[in-house]
Amino acid sequence: xxxxxxxxxxxxxxxxxxxxxxxxxxxxxxxxxxxxxxxxxxxxxxxxxxxxxxxxxxxxxxxxxxxxxxxxxxxxxxxxxxxxxxxxxxxxxxxxxxxxxxxxxxxxxxxxxxxxxxxxxxxxxxxxxxxxxxxxxxxxxxxxxxxxxxxxxxxxxxxxxxxxxxxxxxxxxxxxxxxxxxxxxxxxxxxxxxxxxxxxxxxxxxxxxxxxxxxxxxxxxxxxxxxxxxxxxxxxxxxxxxxxxxxxxxxxxxxxxxxxxxxxxxxxxxxxxxxxxxxxxxxxxxxxxx
Amino acid sequence: xxxxxxxxxxxxxxxxxxxxxxxxxxxxxxxxxxxxxxxxxxxxxxxxxxxxxxxxxxxxxxxxxxxxxxxxxxxxxxxxxxxxxxxxxxxxxxxxxxxxxxxxxxxxxxxxxxxxxxxxxxxxxxxxxxxxxxxxxxxxxxxxxxxxxxxxxxxxxxxxxxxxxxxxxxxxxxxxxxxxxxxxxxxxxxxxxxxxxxxxxxxxxxxxxxxxxxxxxxxxxxxxxxxxxxxxxxxxxxxxxxxxxxxxxxxxxxxxxxxxxxxxxxxxxxxxxxxxxxxxxxxxxxxxxxxxxxxxxxxxxxxxxxxxxxxxxxxxxxxxxxxxxxxxxxxxxxxxxx
Numbered sequence: 001x002x003x004x005x006x007x008x009x010x011x012x013x014x015x016x017x018x019x020x021x022x023x024x025x026x027x028x029x030x031x032x033x034x035x036x037x038x039x040x041x042x043x044x045x046x047x048x049x050x051x052x053x054x055x056x057x058x059x060x061x062x063x064x065x066x067x068x069x070x071x072x073x074x075x076x077x078x079x080x081x082x083x084x085x086x087x088x089x090x091x092x093x094x095x096x097x098x099x100x101x102x103x104x105x106x107x108x109x110x111x112x113x114x115x116x117x118x119x120x121x122x123x124x125x126x127x128x129x130x131x132x133x134x135x136x137x138x139x140x141x142x143x144x145x146x147x148x149x150x151x152x153x154x155x156x157x158x159x160x161x162x163x164x165x166x167x168x169x170x171x172x173x174x175x176x177x178x179x180x181x182x183x184x185x186x187x188x189x190x191x192x193x194x195x196x197x198x199x200x201x202x203x204x205x206x207x208x209x210x211x212x213x214x215x216x217x218x219x220x221x222x223x224x225x226x227x228x229x230x231x232x233x234x235x236x237x238x239x240x241x242x243x244x245x246x247x248x249x250x251x252x253x254x255x256x257x258x259x260x261x262x263x264x265x266x267x268x269x270x271x272x273x274x275x276x277x278x279x280x281x282x283x284x285x286x287x288x289x290x
Numbered sequence: 291x292x293x294x295x296x297x298x299x300x301x302x303x304x305x306x307x308x309x310x311x312x313x314x315x316x317x318x319x320x321x322x323x324x325x326x327x328x329x330x331x332x333x334x335x336x337x338x339x340x341x342x343x344x345x346x347x348x349x350x351x352x353x354x355x356x357x358x359x360x361x362x363x364x365x366x367x368x369x370x371x372x373x374x375x376x377x378x379x380x381x382x383x384x385x386x387x388x389x390x391x392x393x394x395x396x397x398x399x400x401x402x403x404x405x406x407x408x409x410x411x412x413x414x415x416x417x418x419x420x421x422x423x424x425x426x427x428x429x430x431x432x433x434x435x436x437x438x439x440x441x442x443x444x445x446x447x448x449x450x451x452x453x454x455x456x457x458x459x460x461x462x463x464x465x466x467x468x469x470x471x472x473x474x475x476x477x478x479x480x481x482x483x484x485x486x487x488x489x490x491x492x493x494x495x496x497x498x499x500x501x502x503x504x505x506x507x508x509x510x511x512x513x514x515x516x517x518x519x520x521x522x523x524x525x526x527x528x529x530x531x532x533x534x535x536x537x538x539x540x541x542x543x544x545x546x547x548x549x550x551x552x553x554x555x556x557x558x559x560x561x562x563x564x565x566x567x568x569x570x571x572x573x574x575x576x577x578x579x580x581x582x583x584x585x586x587x588x589x590x591x592x593x594x595x596x597x598x599x600x601x602x603x604x605x606x607x608x609x610x611x612x613x614x615x616x617x618x619x620x621x622x623x624x625x626x627x628x
Contacts, residue, residue, distance in 0.1 A: 089596070101592060105588075111585070111589075265419075279399070282399055
C-alpha cells in the first residue's frame with residue numbers, strides 16, 4: 001500500500017468519523033441534559049435517511065431544500081416522541097431503566113414502521129456534488145469533502161448555540177442542575193423537549209449526508225446507534241465536545257484497523273476499543289473522574 | 291418474595307406442574323408441543339435475564355451472547371468430538387458461565403446504568419460478528435446444520451423417550467425438567483442470604499456495601515448463574531432446532547423478545563418472566579400469518595407495558611383486586627358507619 005493511499009484512508013476515516021460525531025453528540029446531548037440513554041437514536045438517523053430519500057428521489061425536491069425540510073421533520077418527530085413517552089416516564093420512579101426500555105420498544109416500532117412504509121429494498125440518493133479533488137497524489141471525492149464541511153459547520157453552529165445563546169445557557173444550566181435551573185425560571189420539561197428535537201435533527205443531518213454513500217434500509221439505524229454508543233463512551237457519556245473528538249477518533253481507528261485486518265472486523269474493532277476504554281477510564285478518554 | 295409459600299400457592303405450583311407433565315399424554319399434537327417447548331426455552335432465558343436485571347438490578351442488554359455461545363459451543367463440541375449432547379449441553383453452559391464472568395468483570399467497575407447497558411450490548415455484538423465471521427468453523431450465516439439430536443433412552447414406566455422432529459415428547463419432558471431446575475435454582479438463590487444481598491444491592495448499592503455486602507462477589511455470582519442458565523437454554527435450543535445461524539441464535543431480536551417477555555410478565559418477580567414467555571410465544575404463533583407485523587407489535591407491546599403497566603401482568607391481579615375493592619368500598623363502608 002502506498003503512502004498516499006494510506007493518507008486517503010485516514011482522511012476517509014476522519015470523514016466517516018465526523019458523521020459518527022454528529023450521531024454521538026445527539027446521544028450525548030440527550031444523556032447530558034436528561035440522563036436518558038436513548039436506544040431509539042439510530043432510528044432518527046434511519047428515518048432522516050428515508051425523509052431525504054422521499055423528498056429528493058420520490059418528490060424531486062432539490063437537495064438544498066430537501067435537507068432542511070428533513071431536519072425540521074426530524075426535530076418535530078423527536079420532540080413529539082419525547083413529549084409522548086420520556087416526558088411522563090421522567091416523572092415516575094425507576095425512570096433510569098424505564099426510559100431505556102421504552103426507547104428500545106420505540107426503536108423496534110420505528111424500524112418496522114419504516115419496513116412497512118418503504119419496504120425492505122435498499123435505497124440510495126444520488127450524489128449531491130460530483131467530481132474528485134486531487135492533492136499531492138491523494139484523491140478525495142467532492143461528496144466526501146462536502147460531508148466534512150457540513151459536519152464542521154454543524155458542530156460550529158451547535159457550539160455557538162450551546163455557548164452563546166440563551167437557549168444554550170438554559171440547556172447547559174438544566175444539565176448541570178435541574179432544580180437550580182428551575183429556581184431561576186428555566187422550564188426543564190421544555191428544555192428536554194427541545195434537546196430531544198435537536199438531537200434527532202443531528203442524527204438526521206448525518207443521515208442526509210451519508211445517504212448518497214451508504215444504503216438506506218429499515219435496519220440502518222442499529223449499526224449507527226452502536227457506533228454512537230462507542231463514541232459517547234470514548235468521549236465521556238454526556239459530553240458534547242467529548243463526542244466530537246470521540247467520533248473523529250473512532251473513524252480513524254476504524255480506518256487503520258480495517259487496513260490491518262479486513263472490513264468484516266470493523267465493528268469488532270470499535271467495540272473492543274470501547275470495552276478497553278471502559279476498563280481503563282470509565283469516565284471517558286477526555287472527561288474527568290467525578 | 292421472601293415469604294414462605296402458602297398452601298394454596300404450593301397447590302397452584304403442583305397443579306401447574308402436573309398439568310404440564312400430563313399434557314403430552316393427552317395430546318400428541320406436535321405443533322402444540324413445539325409452541326410449549328419454545329415457551330419453556332424462553333422461560334428459562336427470561337428468568338435468567340430477570341435474575342440479573344430485575345433482582346440484582348444490573349441492567350444488561352447482552353444476554354443473547356450467552357444464548358449463542360451456549361448453542362454454538364454445544365453444537366460444535368458434539369459435532370467434532372462425538373460426545374453426547376447429554377454431556378455437551380453442560381459443557382456449553384459452563385463455557386457460557388466463563389463468558390459471563392469475563393463480561394461481569396468490567397461491569398464491576400461501573401455503577402452507571404447506561405454504561406452497563408452499552409458494554410453488554412457491545413459484547414453481544416462482538417460475539418455475534420465473531421461467530422458470523424468465523425465461517426470455517428461456524429459456517430456463518432449459511433447456518434450450522436447436522437447438529438446431533440439427543441440420544442433416545444428407555445424409562446421403566448413411561449416407555450422409550452425419543453428425540454426426533456416427529457416425536458417431540460422427549461424434548462418436551464427434557465426442557466420441562468430444565469425449566470424446573472432453573473426456576474428452582476433461581477428461587478433457592480433468591481431465598482438465600484445471597485438473594486437478600488442482591489436485592490439490597492439493587493435498591494441501594496452504597497448502603498448495601500456499607501453493611502458488609504461483598505458487591506464484587508455477588509455481581510460475579512449473579513452473572514455466572516445467569517449466564518449458565520441462558521447457555522443451557524441455548525444449548526438445548528441448538529440440539530432441538532438442529533440448525534443455527536448467528537442472526538437466529540445471537541441476533542439482537544432475540545434479546546428484544548426476551549426483554550419484552552420479562553417486562554410483560556413483570557420484572558423482579560419469579561413468575562413474571564415465565565408468564566411473559568408463555569404469553570408472548572403464543573402471541574407470536576397466533577400472529578404467524580402477520581409475519582411482517584410481528585416485530586412492530588412487539589415494539590408496541592414494550593412501549594405500552596412500560597408506559598401503562600410498569601410492573602407487568604404479574605401485578606395486574608392485585609391491581610384489579612384493589613380496583614374492585616375500591617369500587618365496592620363506597621357502597622359498603624357508609625353502611626357500616628350508619
